[in-house]
Amino acid sequence: MDYIGNIFRPPSEAESLLLQVTVGCSWNRCTYCAMYRDDEQRFRIKPWETVEADIEEAAAAGHPIPRVFLCDGDALVLSTDKLTRILQRLRDRVPGVRRVGIYGDARTILRKSVDELKTLHDLGLGIVYHGVESGDEETLRRIDKGSSRDETAAAAHRLREAGIRHSVIVMLGLGGTERSREHAEATADLLTEMDPPFVGALTTTVIPGTPLHEAQTRGEYTLPDPWAMLSELEILVDRSRLSRCAFHTNHASNYLPLRLNLPTDREKGLRAIREILAKRDPGLLTPEYRRGL
Numbered sequence: 001m002d003y004i005g006n007i008f009r010p011p012s013e014a015e016s017l018l019l020q021v022t023v024g025c026s027w028n029r030c031t032y033c034a035m036y037r038d039d040e041q042r043f044r045i046k047p048w049e050t051v052e053a054d055i056e057e058a059a060a061a062g063h064p065i066p067r068v069f070l071c072d073g074d075a076l077v078l079s080t081d082k083l084t085r086i087l088q089r090l091r092d093r094v095p096g097v098r099r100v101g102i103y104g105d106a107r108t109i110l111r112k113s114v115d116e117l118k119t120l121h122d123l124g125l126g127i128v129y130h131g132v133e134s135g136d137e138e139t140l141r142r143i144d145k146g147s148s149r150d151e152t153a154a155a156a157h158r159l160r161e162a163g164i165r166h167s168v169i170v171m172l173g174l175g176g177t178e179r180s181r182e183h184a185e186a187t188a189d190l191l192t193e194m195d196p197p198f199v200g201a202l203t204t205t206v207i208p209g210t211p212l213h214e215a216q217t218r219g220e221y222t223l224p225d226p227w228a229m230l231s232e233l234e235i236l237v238d239r240s241r242l243s244r245c246a247f248h249t250n251h252a253s254n255y256l257p258l259r260l261n262l263p264t265d266r267e268k269g270l271r272a273i274r275e276i277l278a279k280r281d282p283g284l285l286t287p288e289y290r291r292g293l
């Protein structure tokens with residue numbers, strides 16, 4: 001397989017065939033993101049011949065490949081024609097593909113009509129992983145996310161209409177100490193409006209070399225402490241109203257790993273969070289050395 005740069009994928013795509021159809025991220029401006037900052041990862045669309053050869057290599061393996069993940073950071077930016085060609089070829093050549101996943105965001109989702117998304121869904125596109133990060137307009141502006149909270153909600157509705165599952169990522173602490181509460185409350189409200197089937201909450205880590213790190217150095221951003229991060233998590237679980245959602249905080253960056261089915265597990269989750277907040281015992285948190293970042 002032809003891989004350029006570091007390959008990132010969601011944890012739930014660990015068993016998937018990783019097919020790199022674009023390199024890097026066409027946006028590449030989110031202030032906290034260090035994924036595609038190397039020169040070799042500047043954004044480009046990989047030539048069809050390269051993608052075609054990778055699909056043939058997977059086909060030659062001769063065993064069923066139930067899941068495929070299209071890399072890199074926002075591969076949904078590809079035109080519907082290009083994605084159709086890739087999905088069709090996977091369907092024709094690789095046995096057993098049941099679901100194709102991809103990273104997308106509000107910009108790339110809203111560039112496609114419901115009909116286009118339905119076409120992609122019919123060809124196997126089953127899930128879009130979307131770093132929503134925050135529902136707070138001011139935080140979205142500060143992190144240069146490139147889309148508003150209303151656009152983000154609209155993107156969720158469009159995916160639902162097309163029958164594509166939506167896996168949403170939000171980031172604890174991204175509003176800094178200054179907007180911690182606003183960020184958490186607005187994110188809970190946006191989740192309610194989006195009502196996605198999957199939510200993963202990650203804990204913000206400030207990575208050297210990113211604009212967020214520069215803002216921190218200038219004193220313009222202060223990372224909330226672990227207790228404040230947990231208070232944000234408490235707000236998310238308490239305030240959001242989700243009809244049926246697998247809500248996970250088991251990403252390595254988190255201080256408290258939880259797997260909740262909301263709304264059923266709301267009280268259980270709140271009890272766990274509040275117990276730790278009441279005790280304030282650092283020994284109850286995932287230790288820093290184990291927070292694989």
Ligand code: SF4
Nearest residue numbers: 025028029030033073
């Ligand atoms: S859209 Fe995703 S990959 Fe691109 S810069 Fe933002 S966080 Fe990074």
